[in-house]
Amino acid sequence: MSLAQRLTITQPMRVFWITWFGQLISILGSGLTSFGVGAKVFLDTRSTTQFALLSFFALAPMVVLSPIAGTLIDRWDRRRAMLLADLGNGFTTMLIFGMLMASDRGMFKLETWHFYLPVSLGSCFGAFRWPAFFATVTLIVPKQHLGRANAMAEVASGASQILSPIIAGALIDSVGLVGVLTVDVCSFFIAVTTLLMVRFPRPTVSAEGQQGKGSLLTEMKQGWSFISARKGLLSLMAFTGVAVLCMDLVVLLITPLVLAFTDISTLGRIASIAGVGALLGGIGMGVWGGPKNPLYGILGFHAFSGVVLFMAAPSPSVALVAAAAALYLFTMPPVMAGIQSIWQRKIPSDLQGRAAAVKRMVILCVSPFASLIAGPLADDIFEPAMREGGVLASTMGRLLGVGPGRGIAVIFIVLGLLTLANVTVGWLNPRLRNLDKELPDALPDTPPAAPDATTPNAPTAGASAS
Secondary structure, eight states: OOHHHHHHHHHHHHHHHHHHHHHHHHHHHHHHHHHHHHHHHHHHHHHHHHHHHHHHHHHHHHHHHHHHHHHHHHHHHHHHHHHHHHHHHHHHHHHHOOOOOOOOHTTSSOOOGGGHHHHHHHHHHHHHHHHHHHHHHHHSOOOOGHHHHHHHHHHHHHHHHHHHHHHHHHHHHTTHHHHHHHHHHHHHHHHHHHHHHOOOOOOOOOOHHTOSSHHHHHHHHHHHHHHHHHHHHHHHHHHHHHHHHHHHHHHHHHEEEEHHSOHHHHHHHHHHHHHHHHHHHHHHHHHHHHOOOOOHHHHHHOOOOOHHHGGGSSSHHHHHHHHHHHHHHHHHHHHHHHHHHHHHHHHGGGGGHHHHHHHHHHHTTTTHHHHHHHIIIIIIIIIITTTTTTTTTTTTTHHHOSTHHHHHHHHHHHHHHOOOHHHHHHOOOOOTTTHHSSSOOOOOOOOOOOOOOOOOOOTTTTTTTT
């Protein structure tokens, strides 16, 4: 490889690593707040429904705004879109901080529903954050490294799973939720600083991207038109929707499952062990890069995750649940990085924001749905059924035991079966199975040249700097 070729790859990847580091710190801070607020709501109310409602308000605005956000991301400088998202998230953290301080001083009584507004505002800004980041990846990472780059994004999530519960648990015990929020605010400043250090090349103009140019509504429709004309992408979106439903329900219900037989400190340790699994899965995927046909890796790891869910059900054991959680999250980076890589490769860079936002909106519709049904499924159906004398006590109770948390264990078994069914249907669908062969790549092998990340004002060769 010549020196020029090495520079072409290294320079964009340097921008990626700086951006990735800033977002990693931001995710860690957001994880602190998410863990702290969620734990406070559940411990104050002991209601799975209230806990799930908080998740609903964290997701619903993002779903509604995603098409608009994606269109604006394709119009705007993507770095500035990410800055807007980080600034907005910092504001919402400060808003929660102010509410807690006012409550501590006796100015008003803090209720669970008071968290809904700042959480919803954070969701609005979040509608810009991830579409802008993943659309930017295609501009600064060579095509052959997309799987690795997306895996590193999953590593950031895994690192949050490991460190956020530990730090949040320690801070809550010592200085309360206010201390958690203080650390989150510091992480916000680091994330903004890294974004100010870099510049991104502009997307390459494509015929598909130019077809929808016009009003905001027209450009929004173009994202859906691009996806709907490609049956393989539609099939992938449906497959991902079912996978996300299973994942979201597992993540939502693991907290009440664990707290049914142990304390919040143990929950934090289990969450950290699970995060180690996610971290190892992301690192492994980052080194490996995935199979030549990403669908093989996606289906294989997703099937394994379904089998793992059966491990968490048999008995209320900390060791068993921790092992199952770690193995389950180990499968997530290969699955999600593989899916994301396919979307990035098959969609032109100047259409990434719109198409990805439509995909994200449809899939994110699943997450509020999961948040809404998780509570009633656990509190009103399966938990009562698995109590002494419940309708399932004489059947499933013999296998799993009866009492608090056993109804959620039954839900985990159902989710494992649903996961395996999703894999089977996906494999039998030729449009999905042959997607990588039937739909040509829309990206060049190497991204547009980017300026040096440490010299933001340097000119960009071959593309205008953002």
